[in-house]
Amino acid sequence: MxxxxxxxxxxxxxxxxxxxxxPDSELGTWDQALSSDSDLQxxxxxxxxxxxxxxxxxxxxxxHPVVAIQCTGLFEAGDSLRNIVxxxxxxxxxxxxxxxxxxxxxxxxxxxxxxxxxxxxxxWQIPYTILENRHTAADLAHAYRQAQAExxxxxxxxxx
Amino acid sequence: MISLxxxxxxxxxxxxxxxxxxxxxxxxxxxxxxxxPLDFAYIPSAMGQAxxxxxxxxxxxxxxxxxxxxxxxxxxxxxxxxxxxxxHPANLYVLIIDNSQYEVTGGQPTAGxxxxxxxxxxxxxxxxxxxxxxxxxxxxxxxxEALTGDGPVAIxxxxxxxxxxxxxxxxxxxxxxxxxxxxxxLS
Numbered sequence: 437m438x439x440x441x442x443x444x445x446x447x448x449x450x451x452x453x454x455x456x457x458x459p460d461s462e463l464g465t466w467d468q469a470l471s472s473d474s475d476l477q478x479x480x481x482x483x484x485x486x487x488x489x490x491x492x493x494x495x496x497x498x499x500h501p502v503v504a505i506q507c508t509g510l511f512e513a514g515d516s517l518r519n520i521v522x523x524x525x526x527x528x529x530x531x532x533x534x535x536x537x538x539x540x541x542x543x544x545x546x547x548x549x550x551x552x553x554x555x556x557x558x559x560w561q562i563p564y565t566i567l568e569n570r571h572t573a574a575d576l577a578h579a580y581r582q583a584q585a586e587x588x589x590x591x592x593x594x595x596x
Numbered sequence: 597m598i599s600l601x602x603x604x605x606x607x608x609x610x611x612x613x614x615x616x617x618x619x620x621x622x623x624x625x626x627x628x629x630x631x632x633p634l635d636f637a638y639i640p641s642a643m644g645q646a647x648x649x650x651x652x653x654x655x656x657x658x659x660x661x662x663x664x665x666x667x668x669x670x671x672x673x674x675x676x677x678x679x680x681x682x683x684h685p686a687n688l689y690v691l692i693i694d695n696s697q698y699e700v701t702g703g704q705p706t707a708g709x710x711x712x713x714x715x716x717x718x719x720x721x722x723x724x725x726x727x728x729x730x731x732x733x734x735x736x737x738x739x740x741e742a743l744t745g746d747g748p749v750a751i752x753x754x755x756x757x758x759x760x761x762x763x764x765x766x767x768x769x770x771x772x773x774x775x776x777x778x779x780x781x782l783s
Contacts, residue, residue: 454655456652479655479684480680480683481648481677481680485642486645486648487648489642489645489646490649490680491652493651493653493654494655494656495652495656496649496653496656496774496777497655497656497660497781498657498778501652515642515643515645518642519642519645520642523640524770525770525771
């Protein structure tokens, strides 16, 4: 289970400086913890492709951002991902809320988000890890550190 | 109307040590005026994302300052960025080079050609410092004020449209530009 305080602590422990985001209903529960932490700057943007570009600018300037968005926004952000990850080769790290994941596993939803989220990440060649309810912020931190150590983009998908 | 080259000449005189991000048609003429590690030709780009890239840089490097030379077509692809810029004060100056057309694809009119009020949009988004110029004399006179002080600043320049422009090419490979800019900023 990932809650706001544990995620904020994990990100700080990893040296993350900024969280650039448009929350969904699950990520949104982290707002208080992220926005009240003086060691993390929460950057609120209007669209997910914009979040990735802001994060890219922060990285060029020496900061260590993560992007937190819903999978619907991931779909919108394809051009930014292509450019920032594959043209500029910046190791963006994303936390992606995977709407309808559990309901889809149980065949109890007609939501198409879980149908396309993983194929989209594969299409954009973004390595990803799915974090389920049994996972903790330590798993998030591990995924971040591994991606940074390998200087590559990565995503964790938060099963919802 | 202002010619693009004249507009960029004025910018070159006032850019100081700030990072300049160029997009589309301004890339080639700007490269002739300035070619330093702080000049970032954003090509290949993510459509409409130069102001967002500039915001990230400006937040990371608050003492440096960033100027984004954006087209009207690029602005229209991401008008929401004006809200984001207003919400995150930083030393960021966005020049909106408005020729009312997609110049690099053959000069087709944009959806907002001749009607979109970019100054009004910027003000409505919450950006307090907004300037508009449609004559070179006024831009020459106003540039010093517009390009100093606290950001964000939006500067709307109405420039002459041109036909038959070539698709812009990067002056250097993107990887080289990224490395050069990072080294300069972080050294």
